[in-house]
Amino acid sequence: xxxxxxxxxxxxxxxxxxxxxxxxxxxxxxxxxxxxxxxxxxxxxxxxxxxxxxxxxxxxxxxxxxxxxxxxxxxxxxxxxxxxxxxxxxxxxxxxxxxxxxxxxxxxxxxxx
Amino acid sequence: xxxxxxxxxxxxxxxxxxxxxxxxxxxxxxxxxxxxxxxxxxxxxxxxxxxxxxxxxxxxxxxxxxxxxxxxxxxxxxxxxxxxxxxxxxxxxxxxxxxxxxxxxxxxxxxxxxx
Numbered sequence: 001x002x003x004x005x006x007x008x009x010x011x012x013x014x015x016x017x018x019x020x021x022x023x024x025x026x027x028x029x030x031x032x033x034x035x036x037x038x039x040x041x042x043x044x045x046x047x048x049x050x051x052x053x054x055x056x057x058x059x060x061x062x063x064x065x066x067x068x069x070x071x072x073x074x075x076x077x078x079x080x081x082x083x084x085x086x087x088x089x090x091x092x093x094x095x096x097x098x099x100x101x102x103x104x105x106x107x108x109x110x111x112x113x
Numbered sequence: 114x115x116x117x118x119x120x121x122x123x124x125x126x127x128x129x130x131x132x133x134x135x136x137x138x139x140x141x142x143x144x145x146x147x148x149x150x151x152x153x154x155x156x157x158x159x160x161x162x163x164x165x166x167x168x169x170x171x172x173x174x175x176x177x178x179x180x181x182x183x184x185x186x187x188x189x190x191x192x193x194x195x196x197x198x199x200x201x202x203x204x205x206x207x208x209x210x211x212x213x214x215x216x217x218x219x220x221x222x223x224x225x226x227x228x
Contacts (some may be wrong), residue, residue: 004155005214006155009153034214036219038197041221041222042221043117043203044156044203044205056156062216090156092156094212094213096158096213096214097212099161099210099211100161101173102172102212103148103155103157104155105154
């Protein structure tokens with residue numbers, strides 16, 4: 001069965017520190033992977049996606065993610081966090097047919113000055 | 114401006130009173146979908162539509178109906194709402210359907226409370 005696991009419910013980091021949010025997926029075919037961000041009271045916005053090719057993908061707002069097939073992981077990273085990055089982050093996998101999507105439970109990020 | 118709109122944004126209703134949450138996109142997208150977001154459960158897909166008159170169930174379709182009579186609109190219907198349908202609902206759309214999954218554009222959400 002398809003599933004996405006985000007093991008960290010909540011993470012707190014200091015402004016300027018590096019960040020890594022973990023995502024593990026279970027999917028029987030080629031995974032199409034996404035990271036979305038949800039600011040308070042807002043809908044979700046795409047940060048980045050991986051379909052194929054280079055396993056390190058760059059996204060908006062200085063985020064990047066690395067696909068590791070051997071570990072079934074797609075971790076999100078940022079070298080220096082800004083206070084405006086405080087939000088909830090969701091990892092998702094899309095079925096290859098493009099119809100169904102499976103989201104993780106989300107990681108809430110708090111940034112302290 | 115390209116966007117997905119949902120109405121209403123907030124709704125409090127009572128058990129059994131039929132309601133409809135509207136969703137509209139102005140990007141001529143083929144694919145549309147509904148999700149519910151609950152604490153600790155993330156987003157779960159309710160229904161999706163690959164095109165006009167083509168809809169299918171997601172992971173949690175029980176208690177919901179949808180229709181896609183026009184490309185731009187994808188309303189979510191709760192015929193007899195129950196308290197366990199209290200949730201935050203999101204509509205999303207993406208440009209293509211039937212191939213590799215594409216970026217979804219999300220609406221602002223509808224917070225529904227069923228008493």
